[in-house]
Amino acid sequence: MAQWRGVEARVLTTTPAHPTGAADLPEVRELAERKAAMSDAGFTMPYFQVHDGVAGATTHIGGREFINFSSYNYLGFAGDPAVNRAAMDAVLSYGTSASASRVASGERPLHAELEHALADFLGCGGALATVSGHSINVSLIGHLFGPEDLVVHDSLAHDSIITGARLSGARRLAFPHSDLTALDALLAVERPKARRVLIAVEGVYSMDGDLAPLPGIVAIKKRHGAMLLVDEAHSLGVLGATGAGAGEHFGVERGDVDLWMGTLSKTLASCGGYVAGDAALIDYLKFTMPGFVYSVGLSPANAAAAIAALHLLQSKPDLPRRLRERADFFRENCRMKGVDIGLSAGSAVVPCITGSSIRALRLAQTLGAEGVNVQPIFYPAVEEGRARLRFFITAAHTEEQLSRTAVLLGREVALFNEHRVEVGS
Ligand SMILES: Cc1ncc(COP(=O)(O)O)c(C=O)c1O
Missing domain, CATH: 3.90.1150.10 (Aspartate Aminotransferase, domain 1)
Structure with missing residues (x-):
């Protein structure tokens, strides 16, 4: 009942000892109870x-x-006439679905156009776009890290990072929010035990609205031979002289962050996720990352909307x-x-x-x-x-x-x- 502290739960009928159907699962019943309690409380x-x-x-x-x-x-790009027009033109040209994984017949010109535009804008060797921002974190972390590895994330990291780390099977440790001393100390002890280490942070923390201290994190990542993922969901289009995000804001070298992850659903007025980074790594992901290879290509309208929004961002610095x-x-x-x-x-x-x-x-x-x-x-x-x-x-x-x-x-x-x-x- 944590979500509705102070609200008394209405007691539902008895819970069966051995739930037989999905509706009998304790968590399913608990949600129903919580909603009933909220409604009873007015x-x-x-x-x-x-x-x-x-x-x-x-x-x-x-x-x-x-x-x-x-x-x-x-x-304000969602609903902008130029973005709407681009999405409508894409539907007229390519229909409403890519109708296949991009690897297997789903590729459309808009996909590469979007990825080149993102990579150019961010100053990275390459970029890969998929159908969801949340699922790209899950798939990316789950794909690159496994049981011999360690994922260290900020204690306030987004669910997509935590879920990705959890499902990867890697050890998962949280460090106190933006505490560089604690992160450094943690890695001094834990780094030697792992094959690979990922540090995962957010350019802007989605619930608190503060910025990750990126230069310090980059220094620590280098010192301990770790990889670094920066989630730019709330920093692309917000931070930096041209809106290119946390890297631009802090003047961080692009190559010092391994995985610049972001979403198309915020500044870019669309739906989907991307990861940008080294060209060879992006190419590897294109051929192997399950959430890309075994998932449909971004819809033409969503790809076109994101391209148009990115152009708008560049034309309105x-x-x-x-x-x-x-x-x-x-x-x-x-x-x-x-x-x-x-x-x-x-x-x-x-x-x-x-x-x-x-x-x-x-x-x-x-x-x-x-x-x-x-x-x-x-x-x-x-x-x-x-x-x-x-x-x-x-x-x-x-x-x-x-x-x-x-x-x-x-x-x-x-x-x-x-x-x-x-x-x-
Ligand atoms: C920090 C962060 N990462 C990832 C996501 C997932 O992005 P999307 O909603 O585009 O799937 C969100 C969504 O709000 C987010 O806040």
């Missing part, structure tokens, strides 16, 4: 809300307009800076109103830490009633006791939208703090 389901139209700085839910902080549409300025503006306004934004700095992800899950839920609902859409996040997506609202800032948010939201947030947080609204925290 909360509306905050997930799976249906949005009408394109979600950006604003969105429409149930016929009502909201200021929206729940989209990955950082630079001011946008990433504007996005960062908007996020700084929001951070500053939140701080002035006494809102705890945790570690957030330099990125477009700004949490409002509530601690308790119930507080996060109530706060999200109160803001919803005021016309602000923001998602509450609980354990296990974040540590127990570190529930939060997570605000994704976009370049299209206006200062008026941001300051109005910070005022509302500050007012509600102050009410909670005065215990005027007592909740099961």
Whole structure:
């Protein structure tokens, strides 16, 4: 019941001693109980809300307009006419599916065009694009690392990294968040025991909105002969003078990071994942990585949308800076109103830490009633006791939208703090 602490669970009928069907599995029943408890406590389901139209700085839910902080549409490219047109043209030329794995008859010109464009933009020898950002981390880590190896990841790393490490069969150790001393000490002890070591970090941490200290991590990786994966899901298009991500921001040599992983679903306004790096490694992955070889090629529309979005990014080099300025503006306004934004700095992800899950839920609902859409996040997506609202800032948010939201947030947080609204925290 960790997600809904403070809410009493409704006791369902007895659990069979030997579950026979999928619906009897304890975890399946537990979720049903949790949802029932939430509903009994008067909360509306905050997930799976249906949005009408394109979600950006604003969105429409149930016929009502909201200021929206729940989209990955950082630079407004999802819904941009040029991106829409590229996707539509691709459908007209190639249909809606690649209809096969790329290795076996699914290859279309758009695939190589996208991969060349990504590799060029990032300054890497090659890139490989697949149908999902999450699954590329799982498949990539699972493919390159095995039982003789060690995967060391930041304690706040995304589920896709942790799941990939878990399924790879490698030993998996977490180091305290961005603690370089701890990482160095851990590798001094553990490195000699493993065939290969992967250090996995995020350019921008997706739940906390802070940046991995990349230069220090690169130095440690070199010192211990480890490989390094940087997940750029929330840094591509956000960090760096041209939006080329964490490497550009920190001036890190491209070749010093082995696996520049990213997703097409955020700045690039599409759906899919990529990994960029050394040309020979990318070629090896193309012929061997299960999540690529045994999976359908990226749909033509998704490939075309990502190419068009990447071109837009290159033709509008001011946008990433504007996005960062908007996020700084929001951070500053939140701080002035006494809102705890945790570690957030330099990125477009700004949490409002509530601690308790119930507080996060109530706060999200109160803001919803005021016309602000923001998602509450609980354990296990974040540590127990570190529930939060997570605000994704976009370049299209206006200062008026941001300051109005910070005022509302500050007012509600102050009410909670005065215990005027007592909740099961
Ligand atoms: C850090 C990080 N990595 C990977 C992913 C997975 O990307 P996708 O949603 O495109 O599958 C996400 C998704 O939010 C993420 O935040």
